[in-house]
Amino acid sequence: MTEQKAIQDQIPGNHCFGCGPDNDRGLRIKSYWSDDDRTHCDFTPQPHHSAGPVQYLNGGIIATVIDCHTICTAIADGYLQAGRPVGSGGKIWYATGKLEVNYQAPAAIDKPVTLEARIVERSEKKTLLHCDLISGGRVCASAEVVAVRVPDNW
Numbered sequence: 566m567t568e569q570k571a572i573q574d575q576i577p578g579n580h581c582f583g584c585g586p587d588n589d590r591g592l593r594i595k596s597y598w599s600d601d602d603r604t605h606c607d608f609t610p611q612p613h614h615s616a617g618p619v620q621y622l623n624g625g626i627i628a629t630v631i632d633c634h635t636i637c638t639a640i641a642d643g644y645l646q647a648g649r650p651v652g653s654g655g656k657i658w659y660a661t662g663k664l665e666v667n668y669q670a671p672a673a674i675d676k677p678v679t680l681e682a683r684i685v686e687r688s689e690k691k692t693l694l695h696c697d698l699i700s701g702g703r704v705c706a707s708a709e710v711v712a713v714r715v716p717d718n719w
């Protein structure tokens with residue numbers, strides 16, 4: 566079986582702190598398709614990603630990885646809906662219009678987290694996504710995201 570290339574490694578010119586391969590001080594998360602409408606991402610927190618108590622993952626980092634995983638999903642889906650391989654032809658770009666995170670339980674700093682996103686609805690101008698962040702077998706945060714299509718020079 567051919568190994569799947571990460572979505573972020575197919576999107577050109579991405580300097581984003583959370584997901585840009587071109588940002589050498591960023592988190593550089595990697596997302597993959599699970600099926601037609603779902604993606605996943607495994608992220609290993611580092612000690613300096615902690616909240617006030619050193620044993621828990623910082624809420625802003627949680628929001629960032631959810632933001633980046635879902636927006637990259639929307640971008641990749643935008644290419645697929647256009648019938649083009651991700652990164653080919655004119656650039657397809659989405660920005661975060663809305664990110665609503667519900668923090669349900671603390672996520673341990675010393676365990677990998679998994680992000681599972683699903684596309685709930687798509688239209689020409691926007692994509693709605695749901696995303697769960699799972700740590701130690703439980704959903705620690707879940708989010709609703711509105712990804713808005715922006716011009717290729719955004």
Ligand SMILES: CC(C)(COP(=O)(O)OP(=O)(O)OC[C@H]1O[C@@H](n2cnc3c(N)ncnc32)[C@H](O)[C@@H]1OP(=O)(O)O)[C@@H](O)C(=O)NCCC(=O)NCCSC(=O)Cc1ccccc1
Binds near residue numbers: 632
């Ligand atoms: C672009 C936009 C979000 C929306 O522009 P507009 O001209 O207002 O949009 P337009 O009127 O064309 O509406 C189209 C459709 O969308 C809907 N809708 C719109 N807004 C919202 C909303 N807030 N909430 C909910 N829905 C909203 C609107 O109702 C309409 O729906 P309809 O089709 O009628 O059903 C603008 O406010 C902006 O630039 N904000 C700052 C964004 C920013 O800085 N984000 C952070 C940096 S990006 C990042 O970090 C991620 C990243 C990682 C890696 C790589 C790339 C990215």
